Amino acid sequence: xxxxxxxxxxxxxxxxxxxxxxxxxxxxxxxxxxxxxxxxxxxxxxxxxxxxxxxxxxxxxxxxxxxxxxxxxxxxxxxxxxxxxxxxxxxxxxxxxxxxxxxxxxxxxxxxxxxxxxxxxxxxxxxxxxxxxxxxxxxxxxxxxxxxxxxxxxxxxxxxxxxxxxxxxxxxxxxxxxxxxxxxxxxxxxxxxxxxxxxxxxxxxxxxxxxxxxxxxxxxxxxxxxxxxxxxxxxxxxxxxxxxxxxxxxxxxxxxxxxxxxxxxxxxxxxxxxxxxxxxxxxxxxxxxxxxxxxxxxxxxxxxxxxxxxxxxxxxxxxxxxxxxxxxxxxxxxxxxxxxxxxxxxxxxxxxxxxxxxxxxxxxxxxxxxxxxxxxxxxxxxxxxxxxxxxxxxxxxxxxxxxxxxxxxxxxxxxxxxxxxxxx
Amino acid sequence: xxxxxxxxxxxxxxxxxxxxxxxxxxxxxxxxxxxxxxxxxxxxxxxxxxxxxxxxxxxxxxxxxxxxxxxxxxxxxxxxxxxxxxxxxxxxxxxxxxxxxxxxxxxxxxxxxxxxxxxxxxxxxxxxxxxxxxxxxxxxxxxxxxxxxxxxxxxxxxxxxxxxxxxxxxxxxxxxxxxxxxxxxxxxxxxxxxxxxxxxxxxxxxxxxxxxxxxxxxxxxxxxxxxxxxxxxxxxxxxxxxxxxxxxxxxxxxxxxxxxxxxxxxxxxxxxxxxxxxxxxxxxxxxxxxxxxxxxxx
Numbered sequence: 001x002x003x004x005x006x007x008x009x010x011x012x013x014x015x016x017x018x019x020x021x022x023x024x025x026x027x028x029x030x031x032x033x034x035x036x037x038x039x040x041x042x043x044x045x046x047x048x049x050x051x052x053x054x055x056x057x058x059x060x061x062x063x064x065x066x067x068x069x070x071x072x073x074x075x076x077x078x079x080x081x082x083x084x085x086x087x088x089x090x091x092x093x094x095x096x097x098x099x100x101x102x103x104x105x106x107x108x109x110x111x112x113x114x115x116x117x118x119x120x121x122x123x124x125x126x127x128x129x130x131x132x133x134x135x136x137x138x139x140x141x142x143x144x145x146x147x148x149x150x151x152x153x154x155x156x157x158x159x160x161x162x163x164x165x166x167x168x169x170x171x172x173x174x175x176x177x178x179x180x181x182x183x184x185x186x187x188x189x190x191x192x193x194x195x196x197x198x199x200x201x202x203x204x205x206x207x208x209x210x211x212x213x214x215x216x217x218x219x220x221x222x223x224x225x226x227x228x229x230x231x232x233x234x235x236x237x238x239x240x241x242x243x244x245x246x247x248x249x250x251x252x253x254x255x256x257x258x259x260x261x262x263x264x265x266x267x268x269x270x271x272x273x274x275x276x277x278x279x280x281x282x283x284x285x286x287x288x289x290x291x292x293x294x295x296x297x298x299x300x301x302x303x304x305x306x307x308x309x310x311x312x313x314x315x316x317x318x319x320x321x322x323x324x325x326x327x328x329x330x331x332x333x334x335x336x337x338x339x340x341x342x343x344x345x346x347x348x349x350x351x352x353x354x355x356x357x358x359x360x361x362x363x364x365x366x367x368x369x370x371x372x373x374x375x376x377x378x379x380x381x382x383x384x385x386x387x388x389x390x391x392x393x394x395x396x397x398x399x400x401x402x403x404x405x406x407x408x409x410x411x412x413x414x415x416x417x418x419x420x421x422x423x424x
Numbered sequence: 425x426x427x428x429x430x431x432x433x434x435x436x437x438x439x440x441x442x443x444x445x446x447x448x449x450x451x452x453x454x455x456x457x458x459x460x461x462x463x464x465x466x467x468x469x470x471x472x473x474x475x476x477x478x479x480x481x482x483x484x485x486x487x488x489x490x491x492x493x494x495x496x497x498x499x500x501x502x503x504x505x506x507x508x509x510x511x512x513x514x515x516x517x518x519x520x521x522x523x524x525x526x527x528x529x530x531x532x533x534x535x536x537x538x539x540x541x542x543x544x545x546x547x548x549x550x551x552x553x554x555x556x557x558x559x560x561x562x563x564x565x566x567x568x569x570x571x572x573x574x575x576x577x578x579x580x581x582x583x584x585x586x587x588x589x590x591x592x593x594x595x596x597x598x599x600x601x602x603x604x605x606x607x608x609x610x611x612x613x614x615x616x617x618x619x620x621x622x623x624x625x626x627x628x629x630x631x632x633x634x635x636x637x638x639x640x641x642x643x644x645x646x647x648x649x650x651x652x653x654x655x656x657x658x659x660x661x662x663x664x665x666x667x668x669x670x671x672x673x674x675x676x677x678x679x680x681x682x683x684x685x686x687x688x689x690x691x692x693x694x695x696x697x698x699x700x701x702x703x704x705x706x707x708x709x710x711x712x713x714x715x716x717x718x719x720x721x722x
Contacts, residue, residue: 200670200673252563252581252584252673254584386690401673
């Protein structure tokens, strides 16, 4: 109920007041140059926030950093994902942000826009990361923080059912994927050929890989405006929407999809998702399920591209222990640490060289993710991205569920994005 | 010269003020001031500015309010909220009254058990409730559609179909909230003098006509209270769509307060405050109307 809103309002107003009294120095962001970090081991206390499973598993990793730097104490606070965004914005507003934190890659523009982030020191090699991931840290040409781990989306498919449907090897292009999805229905007994999100929060994450594969650019005017109604986007949304209008994907899919059981039972033998789904479906599928499915790259239209997501690690501007905080973050980017973190969390390394490690090369299903990461793209780091994309999600939903005209839907999403602006 | 009694009374008064002081302070700081602050905010544009300079605000007058009226999603949200209130409040009250009557007269054994059972949903966490209801409302294997299937009805895809999502949430809200109203109705029913019923039965009035002509009129103040509090709660419709559908499908369940909350999350504090005040005004008007319609006429 509104009580919740009232409470957050109350909290924030109080914070705003407290802050006004603090009167912090206000140097302007934009084209910032970063001071380097000092030599020697890290010292003092660093407070770190991390979300979800990462928040729970990070203390064990941080322990190793403490062992290597005897004078440092890393205090990790685990935050639930649901509350994280609001918690960060109010903490930044109140001047109560931690020294360093994991942040969602799509929040960078917003936080940098609030002048809350410390630019990445030059001693961190920005070329070590996957290009698409590194770009998520850059706002107006300045890099704030590092890509900590990455994820990208591939198409999961049931190998055994594909065989029944007449596919020994997966298709490579748009038309081929749709034919395969249809064949899954007609020849392999699937209820729906592929599970696609029929709109709602985050459906852009299934749409954009197709859009990028079709060469769509999400910004125009040199990054000065959103670009949702390009011909490439229109073609993509027509293609995406046709899965629903032709009954290949479920237009009445609930907000909480039952992807894993549907995949295991063969009801919906294909879906698009990230690497974490491997353990999820194998756990549910039980013994031997590992051999019944595989992953394939996003099908090609002009190219094959997917979404690069994941989380970044940042240091907040107002930290009292800047050098040690950056030393910790830098340590997180070392290939050795990244592999160790992969083994503890199954989060994929953002550092390219970590993918040479046998721990990753041994898994044949993992390699395609690494390959897809080379071409994967990230959304623009506009401060208003989350807001603009909510409008696009709604329009995608209209196309998927009620067969609205894709061109009109994109026009509506564009005019909504134009009225929201890029936040500059 | 004050009498010893007056002195004692003054002392007691001072102690009373002292005891409620913590509450007053908390109320002023965390409730009253934010209410004022958000009214102030509703006339400003809070986008595109560094939040750490709170007094560098841009006044925009009524722009946020006008924007809300022109915003198609806010209009959808307002219609959804009205739908929820107009169907949800009478339904909840009807179930509550029926349950109260049954508990008051019908069932002698296990009364405490049923009272507890009917009230439990009220105090259960909405998240736990949401998980259970998601199973119940599930399209193909959900209990509700399974039961409907037994009597030959092909149940809808409750949460996936924009036409059925709101009825599903209303059903859930009524189930979850009727306990509060029921408890108050029970108290009201027990205050109805048994002698009136006895006299009426001697005159030959049946159960229904006794209910219609004795119980209902005497319950009028109770009905007013319950309908006002339920309507205020339902006008702030938030938790059910927030946890069950996130406003979807196709914005069919987005509510006014949920949309305001969403805009708040985007940092559009001014716009969110303006919408919250619009909701406040509507609640005030609806409450006034209810008082006018249901007040005991002297």
